[in-house]
Amino acid sequence: QQQVKQSPQSLIVQKGGISIINCAYENTAFDYFPWYQQFPGKGPALLIAIRPDVSEKKEGRFTISFNKSAKQFSLHIMDSQPGDSATYFCAASTMGAQKLVFGQGTRLTINP
Amino acid sequence: GAGVSQTPSNKVTEKGKYVELRCDPISGHTALYWYRQSLGQGPEFLIYFQGTGAADDSGLPNDRFFAVRPEGSVSTLKIQRTERGDSAVYLCASSLTGRLNYGYTFGSGTRLTVV
Numbered sequence: 001q002q003q004v005k006q007s008p009q010s011l012i013v014q015k016g017g018i019s020i021i022n023c024a025y026e027n028t029a030f031d032y033f034p035w036y037q038q039f040p041g042k043g044p045a046l047l048i049a050i051r052p053d054v055s056e057k058k059e060g061r062f063t064i065s066f067n068k069s070a071k072q073f074s075l076h077i078m079d080s081q082p083g084d085s086a087t088y089f090c091a092a093s094t095m096g097a098q099k100l101v102f103g104q105g106t107r108l109t110i111n112p
Numbered sequence: 113g114a115g116v117s118q119t120p121s122n123k124v125t126e127k128g129k130y131v132e133l134r135c136d137p138i139s140g141h142t143a144l145y146w147y148r149q150s151l152g153q154g155p156e157f158l159i160y161f162q163g164t165g166a167a168d169d170s171g172l173p174n175d176r177f178f179a180v181r182p183e184g185s186v187s188t189l190k191i192q193r194t195e196r197g198d199s200a201v202y203l204c205a206s207s208l209t210g211r212l213n214y215g216y217t218f219g220s221g222t223r224l225t226v227v
Contacts, residue, residue, distance in 0.1 A: 006154075034215065043116070043203050043218025044155065089154045098143070099168060100216075102154030 003027055004092050006103030014111050019077040021106045023090035026071065030092040034100070035064065035075045038087045047088075048075075080110045114138075116219035118204050124225045125194055133189040133222045137206030144187050145216060146179055147203040155203055161187060194226045 006023045013019045025033075034049035050057045050064040050073065057064045063076040077084055087107050091100040117136040125131050137144050143162055147155035157171040161181045169179070176194075181187040191198055201223050205216035 004154075041220060043205070043220050045218065046215035049215070091154070097168075098160050098162075099145070099157040099171070100155075102156070105152070105154050 003101045004090060004103040006090050006106060008106060009104065010107045010109070012109045012111060013080045015080065015082060017080050017110075019075075019080045019084065019108055019110070021075045021088055021090070021108070022072065023074065023092075023103050024070075024072045025092050027092070027094075027101075028071070029094050030101075032093045032095050033064070033066065033073050034091050035062075036089045036091060036102075038089065038105075044089055077108075080108075082110045082112050084108060085110045116204055116206050116217050118202075118219040118222050120222060121220065122223045122225075124227060127194060127196060127226055129194050131191050131194055131224065133191075133202050133224070135187045135189070135204030135206075135219060137185065137187070137204070138208075138217055139185075141206035141208050141217075142184070143207045143209065144181060145205040145207075146187070146189050147205065147218075149201045149203055149221070151200070158189070158202075191224075194224075196226045199224055199226045 004025050035047045036044035037047045038044040048059050048062050050066050052068050061078045066073045087105045089105050090103040093100045119134045145160050146158040149155045159179050160168040164184045176192045179189045201221040203218050203221045205218040207216050
């Protein structure tokens with residue numbers, strides 16, 4: 001059962017542009033929504049996370065937007081840089097479950 | 113150590129063989145997780161340890177998979193009678209308290225290839 005659907009599968013953005021990756025979830029019990037960044041040959045690294053009591057969270061160039069009624073959340077990368085080129089995963093969990101359900105991933109390429 | 117260490121980084125084995133994958137978590141981290149990442153997919157949960165005990169093993173696909181953490185630090189994922197479908201990157205992660213909002217720290221994984 002695919003509980004977290006992520007789109008697009010791949011994305012190409014010009015340097016300085018805005019990268020937007022979307023996720024939708026099914027389980028209304030989810031209450032923790034992190035984004036992970038993964039470089040080739042490395043494990044995923046936590047980028048930013050949000051709880052459903054807020055609609056937006058910003059950390060530097062990275063922003064999560066959260067729409068509880070639509071069961072959707074998205075990652076925005078402002079002023080995208082070539083060093084942001086990586087695979088991004090959204091995930092979801094309930095805080096009590098201690099396990100994450102990941103989306104399928106988005107391969108982001110930032111062209112210089 | 114400074115990060116989560118997984119050994120070996122690559123493992124090629126023949127179908128039907130037994131393999132062990134090792135994870136050294138960050139010192140002092142009580143929670144340890146195993147995930148499996150197939151090519152082009154997101155990680156899938158396998159098992160979660162809090163201390164020495166498996167608090168949640170609901171993600172283990174079948175009884176060929178088993179994991180231990182006897183002293184509450186190093187963990188070993190064991191796969192018996194390997195199948196070609198077991199080929200994937202096996203990721204280990206640890207966290208200080210097991211509370212998700214502190215985030216996991218993942219290792220770089222062990223790439224298992226069953227031929």
